[in-house]
Amino acid sequence: MNIDHLFYSEFPKGVKHIYIDGKKISKQEFLELKKIYFKKKKSKVES
Numbered sequence: 001m002n003i004d005h006l007f008y009s010e011f012p013k014g015v016k017h018i019y020i021d022g023k024k025i026s027k028q029e030f031l032e033l034k035k036i037y038f039k040k041k042k043s044k045v046e047s
Contacts, residue, residue, distance in 0.1 A: 007034045 003020055011031070017024050025033075 004037070006030075007037045 006020075011018075011027050015027070017026050018030065019025070
């Protein structure tokens with residue numbers, strides 16, 4: 001499943017975890033994945 005669209009929105013307030021493809025992801029994990037996603041996307045644009 002492509003979850004790229006989730007990185008363009010903020011993590012909802014009051015929510016501790018989200019489920020993606022049956023996997024429980026905490027807010028901290030989500031923010032780390034978001035940071036990695038935008039780093040990769042930025043490096044692709046520059047090259």
